[in-house]
Amino acid sequence: MTAGTAASAATQPNGHRSAERIGRTDAGPRPLPPLGTQRSVADLDLADRTLDSGLRVIAVARRTVPTVELRLRVPFADADPKHPARAELVASALLCGTERRGRVEIDDELATIGGELSAGVDPERLLISGSALASGLPTLLDVLADLVTSAAYPDGDFTRERERLVERITVARSQPRTIAREALQQRRYGDHPISREMPQASDVAAVAPAEARELHRAAVLPTGSTLVLVGDIDPVAAINTVAEALAGWATPGTAAEMPPLPVLTARDLLLVDRPGSVQSQLRFSAPAVPRTDPRYPALQLANLVLGGYFSSRLVENLxxxxxxxxxxxxYLEFSPTAATLTVDTDVTTDVTAAAVLETRYELARLSAVPPTEAEIESARRYAIGSLLISLDSQGGLASTLGAMAAVGLDASWLRAHPARLEAVTPEQVAAAAEEFFTPTAFTGVIVGDAATVGAGLRALGGIELP
Structure with a gap:
């Protein structure tokens, strides 16, 4: 500290310096320290084995805390329009009881090991997630085995879950973001099963317990499913424990993967009328490439520059x-057969047309004016840092490995990806921006009050009005 600074500090109450003075020297603001060396993805102590039943098990030692995380992905697709309602109730009522345990017994047994289990479903898969003390893994797996082999869907509990689900869906379907997401999926994929992300409340109300039991027996299958364990475990021993605990889960057949998605083609945006709405939801979408494509790292960085994080062009503009x-x-969305790019924002009704214009402008600017080296480097640091953060916790690593396995990738892809990002050149990012972000490559929807926003959108062109 210089004498002048010390004298100034002495004038502060209790002799303390203000935050402003701490951040400055007599010559001006203190320079930021240089960035430290970027950490790499650590090698994983991992075992990967497919059991005789067809269940793939990935076990990873992560001994940061004495717990274990579990993720079981069961492909759960079906083209039947009523399938989403039945699937939602399978997930909602799965933990209501089995032939051996009632709902209270399940909760009590999990509580003794500091454990929990939950289930969720989407058009592609049924996902059972859980955690427990590592010493309680055998008990956690015993409960899981009981659920996948003999879930009972008892009438009383099932009816209560069905009533709650109907209420939740009714509320969700009134939300503008839900309306926009459903409209976008239908615009992109028509009547493909991927577009039925949320069932109709009336379809859910009509599902009987026997239908859930039947779907469970027919579709909750080990072959094609993946179980990921991450925690304070020995990976090989953990897989042996899984093989023993789930030996009874040997139902023949193969879990149903989603059929290939239709090719996403560019066409006009669709205005979906929502009378009286005070906001408009803007959703633009275009084809992308999967993570295995050599262009993917450059596409990932170009997307970050556009709108993939807070320091992006869309955020700065809009x-x-x-x-x-x-x-x-x-953001980028992935399925086992396709990848898409989505631009997403909600704006007040009176600026809908202006926001569409500015979004198109940013897409065109990205494809025509390459990102600067500073923008690319900022995006690169964010991409690598986010990946490392996602792998830091047991739960984050389990979820990431499960998602990678669903699209045919494994831990080796994760370990190598930071180096792929480091190797991307500005010229490659410019090429990806030109190839994937041209406004004419997009389709999508605008959900808003057509009576208010229609005239402005008509003037812009390229928008299909009701």
Missing amino acids: REDKGYTYSASS
């Missing part, structure tokens, strides 16, 4: 500069 929205983003 939020910081124009004040049109609280949040604007772009």
